[in-house]
Amino acid sequence: MMTPLALVDPHFPFSFTLVYIVGFIAAATLGSIAWYNSKRPPGWEDQTDQPPSEADSSNPPQ
DSSP states (O other), X not given: OOOOHHHHOOOOOHHHHHHHXXXXXXXXXXXXXXXXXXXXXXXXXXXXXXXXXXXXXXXXXX
């Protein structure tokens, strides 16, 4: 009696699973970095991530 191949070896290759997991993590990481860097609030496009200091708020730009 012959058994179907699916019952004998239902193993999915480990390398395929590893590639999908690593690829998902890489895509999520790169997508998060791109999303974070994609847009700044108005007036902050050319500044660093530091908020305006107290001295700057007492003398607003005109």
